[in-house]
Amino acid sequence: MRIRSSIFTKLFSTYVLSSIAAFLIFSTVLYVLFQQDLKGDFLSTLHAQHEQVERTLQLAYEEGQNKEAIISTLGFNNDNSHKNIYLYGENGELLHLFSDSEEPLHIEQEFIEQALSGNPVNEFVNEKGHRIFLMVSPIESNTLVEFQEKVLVIALHGYDSVAKSIKGMFMLAGLITTIVATCFLFLVSKKLSAPLQTMNVVAMEYARGNFDRKVKVAGDDEIGQLGETLNHMASELASLDNMRKEFVANVSHDMRSPLTSINGFVGAMLDGTIPQQDQKRYLHLMKDETERLIKLVNDLLDIARIEAGQVSIQPQNYNISEQIRKLMAKLEPQLTKQKLEIEIQSNQDDDLYVFADKDRFDQVLGNLIENAVHFSPQKGIVTVRVLGIGREVSISIEDQGPGIPREELSHIWDRFFKVDKARSQKVGTGIGLSIVKHIIDLHGARIDVESEVGNGTTFSITLPMASKIAKE
Structure with a gap:
């Protein structure tokens, strides 16, 4: 069985994973920087200790102290239990060791030789699972007296304990931050996904045919x-x-x-x-x-x-005036029955020609003129005007019917729409004008309607005029 993942789950999971990833990257970078800073602090401490040992040796040799006095003075200065001091001679032998540890730290002979050659060593070493920071550096004498001690080794043992305490603080801070962020992201995800879930429920209602429910809009995003x-x-x-x-x-x-x-x-x-x-x-x-x-x-x-998009047009140049006269002839019996008159008016002495699909426009004009005849009262007049205006031909069909309410004019092109809701007249099914509009749109032409309740309706079509060469 496939488990469907909701938008809330996706949002919440994305937010939480992104936040955790960002926090981990931030923490890692910060921890690395902290380690570098801590290493710098340790190194500063070791340099200060190195200078102190050099000054102690210099004073001791200048005052002519014996070996025991020098050792006593250096041991007194080593008051830190986390620090070991080693002094080596010029042959690499260990001269003095100052340490509180039961087992002294093993110093690699390679480090001693490197320091004797004048190159100090600053690096971490592992000793029984603990990281110890070593500074192995040569001892320089600023007096005429030559020191017996040539290499100073200082080992700091406190790095791991400090690093672990900081690491624990980072983990605690991360845990608290993750919990707080998760709660916050839960609320944010819930707030963002709630409208979408509501819309999903409402859309399902629409799918069942219930269009009464509405979505509460609470923003302009x-x-x-x-x-x-x-x-x-x-x-x-x-x-x-x-x-x-x-x-x-x-x-x-x-x-x-x-x-x-x-x-x-x-x-x-x-x-x-x-x-x-x-x-x-x-x-x-x-x-x-x-x-x-x-x-x-x-x-x-x-x-x-x-x-279905299966209707196409094949425009040609033809006589629109003759086409209208033929339509009038077909409607003659109905005109006689309803005692109607049809007037054809034109501003041209000759017939007008248009560039359009003749068969489809026969359907358009037939629909419009039949509607005008059906809705006109007995002894009324239907006026058809064919006017040449520039390079266009305007055809208007005007009746003296009941007219169309202004609020319904924008719907007359809709499929199945009928102004006569009560069906008091047996005229059409509400798809004739929809067909007319589609054919007009296929021609790239224009159709306009003007109507006033009680004063009839006028439909006007504008078509491109055919060229004179084509007319001949």
């Missing part, structure tokens, strides 16, 4: 921004989910109504309920319902292909 992003995502998902539910209901209704009508008409014809002379009229009704179903299915297929 990256975590706070992530919380705001999650809240915004929840709002968008909730909106999309509502539209999806409405879309399913709308599609179900739009498919059930014509299917029910067709089924009823076919059943009535089969059992002879509809007279022979009326069957043609009912067949036309069935054809209209079938066309509604075909348009619905085509819209669904188009939006699915658009979302």
